[in-house]
Amino acid sequence: MPSTSGAPTPAATLENHDAIELPSAGTVTVIASSARADTYPIHITRTLEEAAARVRELVGGAQVAVVTETTVVRLHGDALLAALGQEGLAPEVRVVEAGEANKSLDQATGLWHWLAAGTLGRHDVLLTFGGGVVNDLGGWAAAGYMRGMRYVNVPTTLVGQVDAAIGGKLAVNHERAKNLIGGFHQPLGVVSNIAFLDTLDVRHVRAGLAEAIKKAIIASPAYWRRIETDAEAIVARDHDALERLVLAASAIKAELIARDPYEYDARRTLGFGHALAHPVETVTGYGPVLHGEAVAFGMVVEARMANARGLLPDAELERIVRLLRRVGLPTAAVDLGAAVDGERLLAATEKVRLARGGSLRWVLPVGIGETVIADDVTEAELRDALERSGIGVAGPTGA
Ligand SMILES: NC(=O)c1ccc[n+]([C@@H]2O[C@H](COP(=O)([O-])OP(=O)(O)OC[C@H]3O[C@@H](n4cnc5c(N)ncnc54)[C@H](O)[C@@H]3O)[C@@H](O)[C@H]2O)c1
């Protein structure tokens, strides 16, 4: 640091930094590199009181506000506020309409206006209290407010507890595509209270199971065995079985996120079942087929592709189909809640391929706990796997 001889260096200079040289040429390079690390806990609790105590621990002395939706606030709102009150927290509450259609830019904008009218600062905490829709929407609002305020996820669905609330991957939908507008911002913590699942209807329990089974197929034979053992108990909402399911899913997702938090690795496997799930949701109009149901169907189609390539033995394909059927998830077109037109599905899949820069990466299982990524699946292979899953697609079968 330059200083004139004998004169003391002023206190408010760039201490420990070299003086900045002025450039002589017309191009300047920005090197924006840092070693930011977000570490946070996922607490799995059995009672609301315990959940509120964990929330209190996470937020410390910060102010808190809650974003939730109409169904969740009706079923659990008063109880949550009472439990938070016991912990000395009296948050403002913002309620949005329930449903995927409200995971929208309009709702996010509404949240920003609400936050701006309130007194929360960047280091205060927004609680997202609801299913994946509220976790994604509230987290995205937190990510955008004041360039990123803190938030805690309190997921109330199984999809939320095994998947959506973990990882800081946030988005709202756009009329052109699902999850089109979003970003990454990790939460301060996650509090998954099993007791919230008591009021969830069985179809949504099954949808959550699809995301759990996905994790078993891509990463963990031990988790697969656990789900095989607990399947009926989970569907019956047995708390011990649900806690085992959520705890293991949290550990597996935490490990996969630690390896690649911002999805730089194109060979990521968490998208298993999703290359077709999103097109199925799109062509059926986001509603009649739940995301988890579309994922189950998409996993079967990818497993059939793997089987046709000789990568996945018949017996393993059967095992996958059998477990999905056992828990009541769709494994063929007739099981889906809406008719799926093959040609429209292919067109929607093609759109996803274009959006991803020209190549679709399929995640092909080679056994339970192991997958390979293929970006060379031909249209003929896709048509064949779809046909074997009950979706007829006539027309050319060339590459
Ligand atoms: N960010 C991620 O990594 C990630 C991962 C998976 C899914 N997602 C997103 O999550 C969303 C799906 O999540 P979801 O299935 O939780 O949807 P959701 O939030 O719409 O909840 C499903 C239904 O359950 C109701 N509900 C919520 N909690 C309840 C409770 N305790 N009792 C009774 N009913 C309750 C809701 O009102 C809704 O009708 C999708 O938008 C998907 O894209 C995100």
Ligand SMILES: [Zn+2]
């Ligand atoms: Zn998913």
